[in-house]
Amino acid sequence: MKLPADVPWLNDAGALALCAALEGAGFQALFVGGCVRNAVLGVQASDIDIATDATPDQVQQVCKGAGFKTIPTGVDHGTLTVVIGGKPYEVTTFRNDVETDGRRAVVAFSTDVTEDARRRDFTMNALYARADGTLVDPLGGLPDALARRVVFIDDAAARIREDYLRILRFFRFSAWYADPAHGFDANALAAIADHLDGLAQLSAERVGAEMTKLLGAPDPAPAVAVMERVGVLPQVLTGAQARWLAPLIHAESMLDLSPDPMRRLAVLGGEDVADRLRLSRADARKLAVLRELAGTGEGAAELGYRHGRNVALDVIALRSAVFETPVHVDDAAAAVRGDVARFPVAARDLMPALHGPELGAKLKELEARWIASDFKLTRAQLLG
Template sequence: MISPDTVRVMEALQADGGDARFVGGCVRDALVNRPVLDIDIATPLKPDEVIARLNAAKIKHAPTGLKHGTVTAIVDGHPFEITTLRIDVNPFGRHAEVAFTDDWEKDAARRDFTINAMSATMDGDVYDPFNGVEHLRTGRVVFVGEAEQRIREDILRILRFFRFYAHFGQGRPDMRALLACSRLAGEIVKLSAERIRQEIFKLLESDRSADVWNIMMHAGVVTHFLPEATAVPVLSRLIELEAARHHQGKAFVLRRLAALLDITQNCVPMVIKALKLSNDQAAQLATLATPTWKVSLRMSVKEVEQLVYRLDNDMVRSLLLLASARENTREHFDELYQAATAFRAPRFPLVGGDVLKIGWKEGPDVGRILGEISEWWMEQGFKPGRTECLAKLLENYPNNPDPKPAWLAKKE
């Protein structure tokens, strides 16, 4: 928050007596020494005044939400969302009608949780009208104002409550908030799949997600948007395994989601639809939850290497983590996980052109034949070279217009 780009934007807004502060998540994260990813700025300046000051400072900008008072400044490719102080006139979730104000406390009062209602100056002075600093210190996620009313303004706040509790909470959740979430959980069905997915994925990034998911289930929340996701013990064991393996960086949320699923015939398609996953996300979840090839800790190292060839190292490691969590055992896990990490799959020596050269025409038979030869090659431990694979191809498929083509005869 003190980078040259940030200073440049703040100085532009504060020129000639203008006022601007950092608000929301960037203040919260800075106070607990977490990486600040997005910087949001609030100001009493109206949007046209903000634009004029950015123009004067030769800072690029985009009118990303003028109706709600938001202008995005862009410095060296970094966005800074600048929003005029406002109050909600008619709160309707993302479509609330707002009126601009110059009252910082009224603007803070429209925010969801006390830990998100703080603001800070460039000099580091923190303004905290709702005791957010103390709540952050003690791990309490508390609504600003009356919980049920704030949820009715935007039902997504139910999922946001559990997401922030997973990342910042300690001890038991705030009971008034929990009861309000439970009472209004049936309204979650009105939310778009995209908004639900975004919150759930962020929640699953937390290493406390299994405990929080269990609370959500007991509060009757999960059944309204993802009733297939109830395998909390599996998720808990998976997170322990990830920690033991020193997994760094952002959690692989699709693996954690797969761990939660009670696998039935239509489970995965229903989850894909409920969360409106992208094609790539859907394919990954299907592989993680219901892999085509059987995965267990009773596999041999050879079978693990074959699976790495079919998929890739990362996916096989994920499948082994899930297998260990589901089977509730670590027997043979370390050996197989090491094999999945160390093995580097070689390139199959044959290509489609080799099948065409022995007389087959283009079409599905080419892929089928290559698949059969590659299965043999894998069973041989990936050892046969190109010459041996070509010989196996001719041995298995001798009935063709030219049993021994000239190009092969010359090599002999």
């Protein structure tokens, strides 16, 4: 099978030049991973990864001769970043795992693409392609990819024990790429249920990054629901519940909202979420604001006025999901109206008659009246 000729990375000048340089020196150069999987699925890919039988030293020599810059981003694991025309390309030597402990692996370089494929996680991720678009499928994973089935390579339990993050990756890839009509692979779920304790070995940073990617999928609700049923969700987010995620996805569609992991984390709930997932300060702050505002009585217009259109729409969607109420178009319009409204009274308008706490209290009173009027009261009416 050949990939369509219009796949963008098959026409990427830098990638083709890199493959030509490696092949010209007598080495293999195969596109691998996400770019190939996404091309098979008809999904756009952002990163271009290349696998080769050349060792890192040999890759460096080839690139030096071709005038390409190399950066040793993961040289101990066989990975170099090659920069061509200002664009980075990851080149990794074929590998096999010598030793694993559930978090990291000791690898040995290989010249066998089948060995390299067997150390990967899912069959759909073990696809390679030559520079002319010809697919290389060492493990026969193409049918799974075409059917959108997320299946572990060989023995699911063995793959999980090599890296327990693969439990979360299974659900992330299911959310992004699986066909819901197929359900979830039974062997994978059984192996996951048997290895829940391994999740405790993972760093908060790795778990947080994986959960954020999962919740950024167009509709992660089925995957998260199964995560809860097999016991994964309680392990990574104590107290979280999946029950309101599907209603939130529906509310998002009604409000034309793009996927947002923090909005979705807010509806899952849970204890110490920011710490458990090691969220950035900005994400932790956004999560806290959304969770707090979802339980307040501020209307859509006031939310838009005080917190901006985006936060207001997020809160409207959250409330719709949790309180099982329909989304009203009027609420979205009110949030936008509040976002552009500007309170017409300033402190100087009340001075010098009022000052200090009295001035602040009067401003709050007038602002509340103005908001209650749907921002219609004028400055003269408020001060009259």
